[in-house]
Structures are given as C-alpha cells and as structure tokens.
Amino acid sequence: MKKLFTAVLIVGALMLGSMNVLAQDTMSDKSMSKKHMKTRSLYHRLGGKKAIKAVVDEFVNNVAGDTRINSFFAKTAADPKRLKKFKGLLVDQICQASGGPCHYKGKDMKTAHKGMGISGADFNALVEDLVKALDKFKVGETEKNELLGVLGPMKGDIVEK
Ligand code: HEM
Structure with a gap:
C-alpha cells in the first residue's frame, strides 16, 4: 500500500512537472514569436519590395x-x-530606409527639393497622401508609424517656408 502511494505520488509529480514544462514551452513560444516579430525588419513586415512598389504607385x-x-x-x-x-x-x-536590400542612388533630400519652396502644409499634405496609400493596403499601425518615423525627420531638409 505504501509502495502504491509512493508510485501515485511520483506519477503525480511527473505529471505536474511535464505540465509545467508544457506551460513554459508555450510561454517561451509566445515570447519568442513576439521577439521574432520585433526583430523582423520593417521592410519584411511591410511585405517586401512588391508591397512597397504597390504602395508607391x-x-x-x-x-x-x-x-x-x-x-x-x-x-x-x-x-x-x-x-x-x-x-x-x-x-x-x-x-x-526600412532595412531592405536596396540602395537609394538619388539625391539627398536637401538637394532634391532645393528651391521648390515647399511649405510645412505641403509636406503634411504629401504625408496624408502616403497614409491614405498605406491604409488602402491595410499596413498595420505599428509599421505605418515606424515608416512615418523614418520619413518625418526629413521634413527639415525638404521644407523651405
Ligand atoms: C518625406 C517626404 C518626402 C520624401 C521621402 C521625398 C522623396 C523624394 C525623392 C526620393 C525624390 C527624387 C530625388 C532625385 O531625383 O534624386 C524627390 C523629388 C521630388 N520631390 Fe520629394 N520627397 C518628399 C517630400 C516632398 C514634398 C512635400 C514635395 C512637394 C509637395 C515634394 C516634391 C518633389 C518633387 C517635385 C520632386 C522632383 C520630381 C522629379 O524629378 O520629377 N517632395 N522627392
């Protein structure tokens, strides 16, 4: 009887242990996928070059x-x-700018827009047009904000009045 009791205890402990391992696995899977999502470049999360081309069009x-x-x-x-x-x-x-495998060979933003007399309102209108395109392709809020976060700082080089 004592042996049976000990055996039940051992089996119980093993079951609890494996449940715990399972729970930890699930948790680490979740945190890993979260971490993975964060470490994937914005370029990949946007959908790569084909998606960027569609948004630019x-x-x-x-x-x-x-x-x-x-x-x-x-x-x-x-x-x-x-x-x-x-x-x-x-x-x-x-x-x-989003971490993709391309190399921009155009002018820097200051040179490209020099003398155009672009205002802050013009800049904001263009950003609105970009947001409309990103929304049409259902780009997530996180990705949208990250992309705007990359382009936003260019404002100082583009706006002249
Ligand atoms: C974050 C905002 C902007 C970005 C990323 C951007 C980007 C660019 C790029 C990459 C070029 C080509 C440069 C080259 O020829 O080497 C360009 C040219 C140009 N940009 Fe912008 N731009 C921005 C804002 C604006 C705004 C607000 C306007 C006017 C409202 C504007 C008007 C133009 C025009 C007219 C050209 C010349 C296009 C041509 O050569 O045919 N840009 N811009």
Missing part, C-alpha cells in the same frame, strides 16, 4: 490627384520616363 496616384500639391509634380506626371524614375527612387528610398 498608389501614393503617387494620390499625390497626382491632390490639388493642394500636384502642381509641384506637373512636369513629373507629364513625362512617363521621369515618372518611372521618380517612382523607382521612392521605392529604393523606402526599401533602404
């Missing part, structure tokens, strides 16, 4: 239809080759 369409700022882009919109180059530069810039 939509974004540029939004800008072209935005009467607050589309006059800045009149020459770009009227020339398909120039438009293609501009979109390609935007894709590379966003790809690189």
